[in-house]
Amino acid sequence: MQVQKSFEPNANGAGTLYLVATPIGNLEDMTYRAIRTLRECELIAAEDTRQTRKLLTHFEIVPQKLFSYHEHNKAASGPELIRYIIEGKNLAIVSDAGLPAVSDPGSDLVKLAIEAGIAVVPVPGANAALSALIVSGLSTERFTFAGFLPRENKDRRLALESLGQLEGTLLFYESPHRVTKTIEAMLEAWGPRNAVLARELTKRHEEIARGTLEELLTLLNEYPPLGEYCIAVEGESREQAQERKDAWWQDLELEAHVTHYEEQEGLSRKDAMKKVAADRGLSKRDVYNALLD
Incomplete structure (x- = not known):
């Protein structure tokens, strides 16, 4: 010591x-x-x-x-x-x-x-991340700084899957040429959570956009990204965390979860995977790729 x-x-x-x-x-x-x-x-x-x-x-x-x-x-x-x-x-x-x-x-x-x-x-x-946090309007009682997400799609999806189960605000750094792709990945992984895009903090063109991930993505598509970004996203609520923890499928492997919907509800393989993705808060692609491995 x-x-x-x-x-x-x-x-x-x-x-x-x-x-x-x-x-x-x-x-x-x-x-x-x-x-x-x-x-x-x-x-x-x-x-x-x-x-x-x-x-x-x-x-x-x-x-x-x-x-x-x-x-x-x-x-x-x-x-x-x-x-x-x-x-x-x-x-x-x-x-x-x-x-x-x-x-x-x-x-x-x-x-x-x-x-x-x-x-x-x-x-x-x-500090850029904390500056973005305190103006975000999101919870400041608990937060996680995640820095830059991985560049590879698979690694980024895995990181988002893990981070998406955390309570408290999530903080990220992102460059202008990657920020749109990052928001798209967050929206796919987490759905329309509330989030904030803060760019050029403390500079003349400081801009703070607050809305859902879907709304922020629309903004980025309308106005090309400029400057360095901080992203703040609300975490999983306690109610969501408890609901996920108490879910009937919690102890099932992914394959068994899909099989349940196929056999018990007569769903097609595709629809069963779609429903499993919704249950677990994953993207359909993540479920598909996991079952291929």
């Missing part, structure tokens, strides 16, 4: 890893503490050094040394950065926007630091 005293000097003489939040669009969201930390740290690691140099220049911060640390070089750069910290240097890591270590390789550096006994200190600030 490790117990970290974030504001006490490290007994082993090592430096500290600071996770510094940067604006998600509006530069006024940069905190005083973030600016001070970036000025005081000997080293800064950035996902995109060109983007970070613009930020540092705006706030008149001149780094002693700026490192590139991203998904493609983390295996080589990570241990090197840890070595600098062990030698007594303080390192601040930033992402292109928002909190580092959330859906970016900063999380790998955090793990390396913890394994090396290095103090890891958060310098909080703007």
Whole structure:
């Protein structure tokens, strides 16, 4: 077990890893503490050094040394950065926007630091997912951050099937060229749930669209997607969860469930699978593919 005293000097003489939040669009969201930390740290690691140099220049911060640390070089750069910290240097890591270590390789550096006994200190600030959540009008009592969904159709369907059974609001990130396909997949998997599309948060063209998944899909088809998106979707209600838990078919295998409707209600194979999909909250395609395997 490790117990970290974030504001006490490290007994082993090592430096500290600071996770510094940067604006998600509006530069006024940069905190005083973030600016001070970036000025005081000997080293800064950035996902995109060109983007970070613009930020540092705006706030008149001149780094002693700026490192590139991203998904493609983390295996080589990570241990090197840890070595600098062990030698007594303080390192601040930033992402292109928002909190580092959330859906970016900063999380790998955090793990390396913890394994090396290095103090890891958060310098909080703007976050796109939580910003979308608090303006969504959906439940904020419980939520799940799911980040980016898998690219492959089968993997995405499996992820949606699992997430669809969770209570509380579901939060996702999505790019403009994939957001329409993602909303289509959610609608197919979950039906017309209430949802929110938030794009360009904190920027001049910030837009928040609230409606059902079906209505949001219509909006995307009418107005081509622009900018980065956060998606918030209502989770399964407690009533729905209890109803699913108490369902008579709960202990049946998929094949046995389909067979029941064929034999007991005289339905065709196709209609039986359609009814099973409705019972289980799955798409007809998922049931068909599962029975083929």
